[in-house]
Amino acid sequence: MADFIIEAHDWQFALTLGVFVAVALIEQLVSAGRPRADRWPRWAANIVLFAGGFGAVVLVSPWILATATWVQQTLGFPPLAGLGLPAWLLIVLSLLLIDLVGYICHVVSHWVPLLWRMHRTHHSDERFDVSTSIRHHPLESVVSGAVQLSIYAVLGVPLLVVLAYGLAATAWQFLHHMDVRLPEWLDRALRVVVVTPGMHKLHHSLDHAEANSNFGVLFSFWDRLFGTYRRRTPESRATMGIGVTDFPPGRGILGPLLEPFRSR
Template structure:
């Protein structure tokens, strides 16, 4: 299991680098707002946060997996893998379940004040682009990984599906945060099923009634199902104010790391 995890992290790092380079190129060719101020400083800080969080999760993974196995054994919850489902149905059900849990986890990080302090660094970016997709406080990355792996273990979700979903979201986080101008007809059609850049941009609004919406990770169906879906016309999205009220446009890495200590 540990060997599989190590191989997966190698692929995730490679995909992260390739996806960022590709989306950064697309953003340059087809910009939404054209705001390139402080980009080098933002990219450095966002990349540093990602590497620190990735390293923290990787180092803690053996302990998290042991803890998850203990919880699974203590609760004796019937695992998905033990229900006798056909392989294809097990994969589909597992994917839907993981994406639902990602939605609920995201909503929890907005709803619980102490978790919001960890997640706030992600939302404080006032120019949302591909790099924002990996702008997460290391403690948020660690807490999120531990929480989700514990739940996955209890439910008996196949590890291969969990790892595959992780690789998919590695790519999709760049797509949903990309500062690109998609034709509205395409964005609107796609968001019937999946989270699009136009849909997720509303989630990064400085207005918290909009920031506390559109929590979906890959699929958009959960927001529609639970009533957290919000939309804005394309003409408004390009110039909407993003970030957190009072956030610095280009905070230093130190400021981002100490942000959870701020009220």
């Protein structure tokens, strides 16, 4: 199964790229009339970060898997897969656990200064659109990959479910970073279960309290359950400021790569 995760990179990349292009085209169509002069420099920087992160993860994936295996063997926690659950219950439980781990890791990446240095690059984007979803520092991609896969290994979550969730969550993150205004009734109905553009946009707010809310990755109910859910009216969301206030973003295509090593 570990080999499968490594060998899956070619079609994972093709599928992810295909979904990204499709979502970007939809965003372009529905947000037409809002041309932005800074679109291409931003997109170039965000694509470089994505390519760097993807390449780094592929490069160190044997190390990530070895780390996850070592942690699992050292802690020896009873694996979920060994509980003898029916397949459907194992899959549902695994999906919920993976998403909860993603939520917790996201909260932690905001509160631990060293992790925030890496995650800050995602938030230093001064616009909010589908390219923001691929704007993660390569160091963050590697560290979060190793940590999250280790946690899944300890929990005994089947790796095939991890892979399927990874693809679904990535596609959904493209969607919830879209610069679109869904009809409010639709956004409200969807965000009962999943994170929507209207919900996630607040997580990129210049307002510190809002940026420390709406941490959900795929499912929205963790934020409600743990009291980190916030909302705004659609009118207020349309004009809100995006980015970080305490840190000047790195300029140019390579500037964001240096962000974790810079002080404010």
